[in-house]
Amino acid sequence: MSEKSWKEIPIGGKILEAGNAREYKTGGWKTFRPEIDRSECINCLFCWLYCPDMAVTHDPVKNETAVNYEYCKGCGICEQVCPKKCIKMVKEER
Amino acid sequence: MMSKQKITALAGTGAASEAMRQINPDVVAAYPITPQTEIVMKFSEFVGDGKVDTEMIPVESEHSAMSACVGASAAGARTMTATSANGLALMWEIVYIAASQRLPIVMPVVNRALSGPINIHCDHSDTMGTRESGWIQIYCENGQEVYDNVICAIRIAENKKVLLPVMVMQDGFITSHALERVSINEDADVRKFVGEYKPEFPLLDIDKPVTYGPLDLFDYYFEHKRQQSDALTRVPKVIDEVYAEYKKLSGREYRRIETYKADGAELAVIALNSTVGTAKDVVDELREKGVKAGVVFPRMIRPFPGEELGEILSKFKAVAVLDRSESFSSQGGPLFCEVKAALYETNPRPLMMNGIYGLGGREINPEQIMGVFDDLGKAAKAGKIAEKVKYIGVRD
Structure with a gap:
């Protein structure tokens, strides 16, 4: 985010563009990241269903389940619910 | 052109x-509290009698009153309320939220302990x-000043260079209940004079969606506070312009x-509201x-007119501030x-003393100011x- 001077921003803390939450990445604070072992994954979508932040994505064409790390908070629920035990929480490298 | 004046008997x-009736705000959200109650009581009669088009919101507390005002003002309504003391x-x-969201709400306040x-x-x-x-x-010193300044406050608050809420004060009972x-x-x-209100960023304008009150942490909160300080520096000039225009309308100058009799004075008292009247008599x-005596009444306390006050006071030998x-x-x-x-940069500086008086409505009389x-x-x-x-006036 480019940080602007007080002379350049709308007054009163207002945001004048709609839908701006899309630009706000909230995945920056996780300590552990889920990693899916694709050779084991059966794309059952349990992790997709249980993710509290809708940060698990599924590509129906490739039938491929993945994690959107820009929004994943690293809570580990996906690891817990995975029936194949193929999701591992790995320490986030910074 | 000057407006035809009608002299009436009114309490503060x-x-x-009466000013609110003539302003005809879009929304008034208020809760009764002594000695302010009669402002809103009378105004709700105007609403009931169809004399104004205002949406009157009777709320369950002052916290809700100001919250409703913030919502209404953000939506784009010309919004007013009134309160006192604990309210x-x-x-x-x-x-604080009303000011930081830059909502031009006008609120008469009846001062009470x-x-x-x-x-x-x-x-x-x-x-x-x-x-x-x-x-x-x-x-405000008296009811006339209250009437005039409530009207002017709308123009000051809504000025695009300002966009800040305004409180207009009067003394509880002394002014508020005296005809x-x-x-x-x-x-x-x-x-x-007040004109049609054209809000800057109304929430109800669905073609231009706006977010009010988002989380504002260490990255931008400071910038928004800096904007508020900057807006307040523009207030004196705007008030002067509004007062000048209002003089043409009413014939009254603020x-x-x-x-009062400050020219050539050596001794002066500084006071606010109704005590100014008593001090003038003295x-x-x-x-x-x-005795070369005078009175100074800094009507505008926010923003504080420090430099101008310093200039006026530097001409006196001794000054008493009545609090x-x-x-x-x-x-x-x-x-x-x-x-x-404010006097730190002033040269020469007068001798300064402070009189704390009238707490909880304790009377202040001319003899005490004479003292x-x-x-x-x-x-x-x-x-x-x-x-x-x-x-002053406490039993020792």
């Missing part, structure tokens, strides 16, 4: 509600506490700092006796501390103040 509360204290959290011990009478502890909330503060002659403009002229009497509230700083009342701070001028005279002669902070 009636003067405020203002209950609003506190939202009072804050609890405790519980008391319903006049002092300035309520609004003195809100000086740091970001609202513009205008104090006085108040000269009223024609309805149509007031409506024209200044941010009112002075000065008349002293002038007849040949109708305590700051508990052990350095005197709030007004005294601010005036003294203050007595002290000032002695101090000027001796070249020093005998007692820096004096409690």
Whole structure:
């Protein structure tokens, strides 16, 4: 985010563009990241269903389940619910 | 062109509600509290009788009153409320939010002592506490000033260079419940003067969606506070313009700092609201006796007119600031501390003393103010103040 001077921003803390939450990445604070072992994954979508932040994505064409790390908070629920035990929480490298 | 004036008998509360009737705001959300109650009571009669088009929101507390005002103002409505003392204290959290969201809400405040011990009478502890909330503060000597300044406040608040809420003060009971002659403009002229409200970022404009009140952390909060400070620096010029235009409408002239017989004065008192009237009478009497006495009334307390006040005060030998509230700083009342701070860069500086008086509605009489001028005279002669902070009218 480019940080602007007080002379350049709308007054009163207002945001004048709609839908701006899309630009706000909230995945920056996780300590552990889920990693899916694709050779084991059966794309059952349990992790997709249980993710509290809708940060698990599924590509129906490739039938491929993945994690959107820009929004994943690293809570580990996906690891817990995975029936194949193929999701591992790995320490986030910074 | 000057508006045809009608002289009526109004109490201070009636003067405020009469101004509100003529302004015809879109929304009024308020809760009754002594001694403000009659402002909103009278105004709700206007709503009930169809004399205004206002959406009146009777709420369950002042916290809700100011919250509803914030919502209404953000939606794009010209919004007003009124309160006193503990009501203002209950609003506190939202009072700051109204200013920081830059919502031009106008609120007549009837000054009353804050609890405790519980008391319903006049002092300035309520609004003195809100000086740091970001609202513009205008104090009024009598009902006429209340009427005129409530009308002017709309124009000041809504000015695009300002966009800040305004409080307009009057003394509880002393002004609020005393019938006085108040000269009223024609309805149509007031409506024209305040004009149609064109909100800057209304929430109800669905073609231009706006977010109000998002989380604002260490990355931008400071910038938004800096904007607020900047907006307040533009207020004096805007007030001067509005007062000049209002003079053409009403024939009545207002200044941010009112002075009375200050030219050539050596001794002066600084006071707010109704005490200014009492002090003027005392000065008349002293002038007849040949004492060079004057009164200074800094009507606009936020933003504080420090430099101009310094310039006026530098001409005096000794000055007493009369505070109708305590700051508990052990350095005197709030007004005294601010005036003294403003004088730091002034040369020459007058001798300064503080009189704390009238707490909880304790009467202040001309003899007591005469006593203050007595002290000032002695101090000027001796070249020093005998007692820096004096409690006037308390039983020792």
